[in-house]
Amino acid sequence: MNADNRSKKPVVLIVAALVALAFGGLYLVYRNFQGGQGNSSDASGYRHVAGAPGIGASAPDFTLTSGTGGQVGLADFRGKTVLLYFQEGLSCQPCWDQIRDLERSRDALTAAGVDEVVSITTDQANLIGRKAADEGITTPVLSDPTLAASMAYDANRYGMMGQMRDGHSFVLVGPDGVIDWRADYGGAPDYTMFLPTGTMLADMSAESAR
Numbered sequence: 088m089n090a091d092n093r094s095k096k097p098v099v100l101i102v103a104a105l106v107a108l109a110f111g112g113l114y115l116v117y118r119n120f121q122g123g124q125g126n127s128s129d130a131s132g133y134r135h136v137a138g139a140p141g142i143g144a145s146a147p148d149f150t151l152t153s154g155t156g157g158q159v160g161l162a163d164f165r166g167k168t169v170l171l172y173f174q175e176g177l178s179c180q181p182c183w184d185q186i187r188d189l190e191r192s193r194d195a196l197t198a199a200g201v202d203e204v205v206s207i208t209t210d211q212a213n214l215i216g217r218k219a220a221d222e223g224i225t226t227p228v229l230s231d232p233t234l235a236a237s238m239a240y241d242a243n244r245y246g247m248m249g250q251m252r253d254g255h256s257f258v259l260v261g262p263d264g265v266i267d268w269r270a271d272y273g274g275a276p277d278y279t280m281f282l283p284t285g286t287m288l289a290d291m292s293a294e295s296a297r
Contacts, residue, residue, distance in 0.1 A: 133282045135272040135290070138241050138256070142268060142296045146171075146260040147239035151207065151229035154216030159205065159229055166262050167202035173242035173253040174280075175273075176208035176215065181280035182255065183222050190226060192284035199288050200297065201259070207231050207242075209252055245273040247280075255280050257287060259295060268295035 140147065150160035161169070172189070174182035189196065189204050196204065205227045208215060212230035219228050229236075237243045237253050245254025254273025261267045268291050272279040 133272055133279055133286060133290075134277050135270045135279070136245075136274060137269045137294070138244065138271045140240065140266060140269075142266055144266050146258065146264055146266050147236070149231075149236035149239065151231055151236060152212040154212055154219045154228045154230070156212065156216070159227055161260065161264070164203055164205075164260070165264060168200050168262055168267070169203040169205055169260050170196070170201045171240070171256075171258040171260060172204060172206045173237060173240065173256040173258070174206055174208050175246050175248065175252045175254065176210040177218055178248075179280055182208075183218065183224065185255070185281050185284075186224050186226050186228070187222060188281075188284050190224065192288075195284065195288060199291065205229060207236055207253065209234055209237060209243075242271070245271040247273070247278045254278075255282075257291075259291060261297070267297050270294070 146161060148161050150158055150162075153159045170189075172186070174185065176182065186204075186206055207229045209231050210218075211232060215228045215230055219226075231237050234243055234251070240256070240258060242253045242256040242258075243250045245256055246252045247254075254271060256271040256273065257269065258266060259268040270287070270290055272282060
């Protein structure tokens with residue numbers, strides 16, 4: 088082996104080691120990202136993940152101002168199964184269309200064991216109250232301007248507007264205050280802001296703890 092070949096060999100080994108380390112680092116980043124997102128699914132045709140807190144965890148308590156001006160807390164629904172719908176708010180018309188679709192699907196929700204639906208967004212209470220009235224919506228829509236509840240449920244990770252707004256997350260809380268199902272549909276790359284209630288219920292049936 089001549090001197091040139093001997094001098095090149097250590098360089099080749101170093102480059103190979105650096106490449107292996109780079110790929111290893113990327114793989115760990117990918118694994119950590121997947122772990123942070125929870126289990127993913129696109130069986131329904133609407134890609135979603137299950138964030139945390141998820142199935143089996145105690146649902147974080149909250150008390151927020153509703154669009155009608157009263158105070159509404161999760162504890163008010165103890166003994167009932169409540170579906171929490173975190174959404175982007177005033178700037179997201181599909182989110183309000185989603186609430187109207189949920190209201191039109193009241194019988195199907197009842198058949199699936201859902202007693203109440205409550206929506207949470209980060210806009211001011213008086214503004215969401217006016218919007219709900221304009222849309223003819225009777226579902227309680229709660230104001231979370233400080234993101235206290237949104238961050239407790241990590242629902243502000245799945246929107247198009249960064250972490251200052253929620254995405255499109257459903258959390259099913261059982262009568263005992265434990266989460267029975269969760270699906271976050273609003274994240275990248277699809278940023279789903281509306282899906283048929285029947286599709287959501289199909290995912291719930293397939294994935295919930297009940």
